[in-house]
Amino acid sequence: MNRPQPLTYLPAYLGLFAALVLAVASNAFLDLHYGTFAFETGFWAILFAVTLGVGYLQRGETQDWGRAWQKSVAVLTVLLFVVVFMRVWGMPRAAVGLLAGLQAANNCVATTRRQLYLGLLGATALVVFAAAHYRADWTLLFYILPFVVAVVLTLVAEQVNRRSEELQRQSLAGRTLGGQGVAIVAASALILALAGGLYLVTPQVSPFALSWRHGLPAPVGELGGATGIGGQGGNADGTGGGGGGSAGSASAGQEEGSGAGRGWPSPGEMRAAANRPGMPEWQAGAMRALADLSESLQQTLQPVAQSVADWWAALKEWLKQHRAQIVAILILAALLAMLVAAWWLWRETRPLLWLRTRFDYLRYVLLGRPATGRRGVVQLYRAVERLFAARGEPRAAGAAPREYGRWLAAHYPDLRTDLEALMRAFERVRYGEAEVGPEDLAAMRLLYRRLFQGAAQYG
Structure with missing residues (x-):
């Protein structure tokens, strides 16, 4: 433990x-x-x-x-x-x-x-x-x-x-x-x-709001007290089980009949709450300051709110009048987004190159039909290049075959031996005078098959 x-x-x-x-x-x-x-x-x-x-x-x-x-x-x-x-x-x-x-x-x-x-x-x-x-x-x-x-x-x-x-x-x-x-x-x-x-x-919904809106059974007493947190109210007479008095009993009846309660209290309600008996001085002062701030903000923001409401009404009317054009534009935008996404997917996955690597494996390994002589060695080497290019590791433009092999070996350490052997065989045939017999092609086909299967194990 x-x-x-x-x-x-x-x-x-x-x-x-x-x-x-x-x-x-x-x-x-x-x-x-x-x-x-x-x-x-x-x-x-x-x-x-x-x-x-x-x-x-x-x-x-x-x-x-x-x-x-x-x-x-x-x-x-x-x-x-x-x-x-x-x-x-x-x-x-x-x-x-x-x-x-x-x-x-x-x-x-x-x-x-x-x-x-x-x-x-x-x-x-x-x-x-x-x-x-x-x-x-x-x-x-x-x-x-x-x-x-x-x-x-x-x-x-x-x-x-x-x-x-x-x-x-x-x-x-x-x-x-x-x-x-x-x-x-x-x-x-x-x-x-x-x-x-x-x-x-x-949305913040209280049980009392649900009771008021949907007619569910309410607690014993009335809900006409001060608005509770999340829309809760207290008893109108300030009594109830479990405790003595309440902070909300002094303002009972201020929102009588409000049912589900209201949102943020008004400046008048804040000042009334600050005058409750027993309210700490620091809290009463903070509540009065908050009431003054809320009142000033309401007076300042009232023209702004009216302007926003007018703008919103005009916008809804414009949207209603041009609904068909907007729907057509949205459909075209969705089609364009799908085309762009398809292009990016095509660019990243390169499906034609992937299909070509499968065709190479079918032709050179399963069917055993590479060309004869030097041409067959070049075909198998190009097939290896396409195999790793499809995996996102193409050969750089100026890289020699042996350099490319060392770079691939760093990413595929389990294939290092086969990569080095294939690159040496290709360079010997490509740049040398050695003759290529059926045994050489068979060895190249074996190396290609092992590289193809080994690369698949890397995901």
């Missing part, structure tokens, strides 16, 4: 800490109007910082004192689950606190890369619970988007660091922190850009 690879990379621990804190903050945000958001987030942040510090200090190898810390934190988590979480939140919200506490206990022995991945998986489960909650709305994106960035940066940094350590062991070279940091940032930015692009071009 392969031993798990040790984890001693400090940025990986910092990334795991950021992901866990953002995950619990996403769930604490559901109880925003209770005024406990700062306390919950601070409590879990301190607990995660202490336990991850315990894991980091063990330097990739679990110690007995680390296991003792793990057991202590696990016992504390169970006590909090029974005494506090179940009484205050109930299920399933209490299960979120239990999962976070057990993850904190596991942080005490987070000394391998496998446990790092397990921690990121646990944080993802916490975020999925918060995002799927029917009270979640667009304001939760202030925590989910940084969480995604933190997870991607952590995974990329860990992989880049692992590769850097391998190269360092193999080449005995020093580590370049600057280049490693640039590689981490560039790879993370590329991954996030691709993921964001795929998210934008794919």
Whole structure:
């Protein structure tokens, strides 16, 4: 069994800490109007910082004192689950606190890369619970988007660091922190850009949107609350199972009757959300600034949008009027593309030359009908030239037969002996005074047959 690879990379621990804190903050945000958001987030942040510090200090190898810390934190988590979480939140919200506490206990022995991945998986489960909650709305994106960035940066940094350590062991070279940091940032930015692009071009349909559009059974309560992530709404009265209050209950009724929800919120909705009780000052300020920016962009881009709409309508009308001509042009373009593709295919495959090589083999080997004397030797040599030319290795214009043979031998090492023998026989007959008898032609035919069959083994 392969031993798990040790984890001693400090940025990986910092990334795991950021992901866990953002995950619990996403769930604490559901109880925003209770005024406990700062306390919950601070409590879990301190607990995660202490336990991850315990894991980091063990330097990739679990110690007995680390296991003792793990057991202590696990016992504390169970006590909090029974005494506090179940009484205050109930299920399933209490299960979120239990999962976070057990993850904190596991942080005490987070000394391998496998446990790092397990921690990121646990944080993802916490975020999925918060995002799927029917009270979640667009304001939760202030925590989910940084969480995604933190997870991607952590995974990329860990992989880049692992590769850097391998190269360092193999080449005995020093580590370049600057280049490693640039590689981490560039790879993370590329991954996030691709993921964001795929998210934008794919339809995002929520269960509540399906319920509204197709008449499927909806959850108990009304869907008139704030628009949820992906079109989800909350209860109009702000109540529901599993948790106390919600970040979306303060704006209940703003979009009553919207059913499937709407897209990006309006500036007025942003300002209303910023005024919710318990909203952190930094987030409220950011939301107001975002509302101002959105409003100014709408005013600036409204003429542009109208111009684009008019242009698009004119384009559709023009396409409708010239439909027959456009179809004819497209058909001609498709035929032209097919002709060009056929020409390129003909140029690359050279089917006539390929057929000629098969005819040569049929004539000179299977039927045994080469010409007699010197002419027969020349015919067999030209057949060898055509054979390798059909494989993409023609003889250069100024290359002598022996030079061509050495060049082919470098690409076909298994045929070196037969190539050299055939080239020597051709030069002796072509440039010498030797007579060519039936035995010489038979030997040339044998060499040609072996070269033909040997070249076929190279694909």
